[in-house]
Amino acid sequence: LSLDTVRDFLTREEDAIVFSLIERARYPANAPAYGPAAAGDLGRLHGASFAEMFVRESEAVQAKAGRYQSLQEIPFFPFRVPFTLAPPYNFTAELHAAAASVNVNGAIWSTYFSQLLPLLAKNGDDGNYAATVASDLVCLQALSRRINYGRYVAEVKFIGDQQNYTTLIRKKDKDALMKLLTSEAQEDVVKRRVQKKAMVFGQNVTLDGPVETGNSNSSQTSFKVDPSLVYKLYDKWVIPLTKQVEVEYLLHRLD
Numbered sequence: 436l437s438l439d440t441v442r443d444f445l446t447r448e449e450d451a452i453v454f455s456l457i458e459r460a461r462y463p464a465n466a467p468a469y470g471p472a473a474a475g476d477l478g479r480l481h482g483a484s485f486a487e488m489f490v491r492e493s494e495a496v497q498a499k500a501g502r503y504q505s506l507q508e509i510p511f512f513p514f515r516v517p518f519t520l521a522p523p524y525n526f527t528a529e530l531h532a533a534a535a536s537v538n539v540n541g542a543i544w545s546t547y548f549s550q551l552l553p554l555l556a557k558n559g560d561d562g563n564y565a566a567t568v569a570s571d572l573v574c575l576q577a578l579s580r581r582i583n584y585g586r587y588v589a590e591v592k593f594i595g596d597q598q599n600y601t602t603l604i605r606k607k608d609k610d611a612l613m614k615l616l617t618s619e620a621q622e623d624v625v626k627r628r629v630q631k632k633a634m635v636f637g638q639n640v641t642l643d644g645p646v647e648t649g650n651s652n653s654s655q656t657s658f659k660v661d662p663s664l665v666y667k668l669y670d671k672w673v674i675p676l677t678k679q680v681e682v683e684y685l686l687h688r689l690d
């Protein structure tokens with residue numbers, strides 16, 4: 436684990452996030468899949484929305500298959516994952532045990548449904564609820580993996596500057612920790628790169644003509660997901676939540 440390998444991981448996760456957003460943007464809002472019983476009985480199970488039920492049941496299957504044996508993956512509904520059918524694998528313990536379970540899945544969940552989805556999906560209802568919530572699951576998992584990876588980022592930063600971090604952790608000085616772990620230059624690179632990925636990955640590829648570059652004056656290129664929305668997603672939510680994970684991890688780093 437080094438700052439370079441950790442940043443490489445986050446860079447690769449950008450691809451997963453951008454592609455997952457492109458897939459979700461194919462479907463309209465499909466509000467009945469999320470609402471409290473708005474369309475009669477659709478998907479209402481134990482008081483949960485269809486989307487919530489789908490995520491829970493999917494996570495239960497994936498838990499049995501061993502997905503959460505890796506610390507890189509954290510389920511949204513951990514109480515549903517009591518055992519595994521997977522062959523055991525000894526994942527390397529790269530995180531400090533007391534801090535390893537730090538995560539912000541609750542904030543990711545509410546931000547995704549209340550803020551991101553309304554910006555991502557066009558108005559409408561085409562009835563494709565199962566396919567729609569399946570694409571939500573992929574988005575949620577990619578975002579969760581990226582954001583909760585802040586634990587690994589924090590571990591690397593802690594190891595690289597133990598003295599300063601230890602002092603601030605002992606003082607429980609969240610603001611100073613936040614300042615110490617922040618690299619504005621790096622954040623700027625990340626935000627501009629994801630915006631560019633949305634432009635590159637979200638084009639229509641045809642066999643005639645050159646690959647569209649998005650800067651031809653004649654035709655306004657339309658992207659499958661708005662690149663400025665992806666920039667904003669990182670600026671307002673992904674990076675701040677990652678840093679929140681980093682701070683919370685550090686606060687438990689000496690437990």
Ligand SMILES: C=C(O[C@@H]1C=C(C(=O)O)C=C[C@H]1O)C(=O)O
Pocket residue numbers: 442445588616617618619621622625673674675677678
């Ligand atoms: C992840 C890092 O830590 C912080 C969070 C960043 C992010 O979430 O992209 C970027 C820079 C830092 O402010 C890092 O340094 O790479």
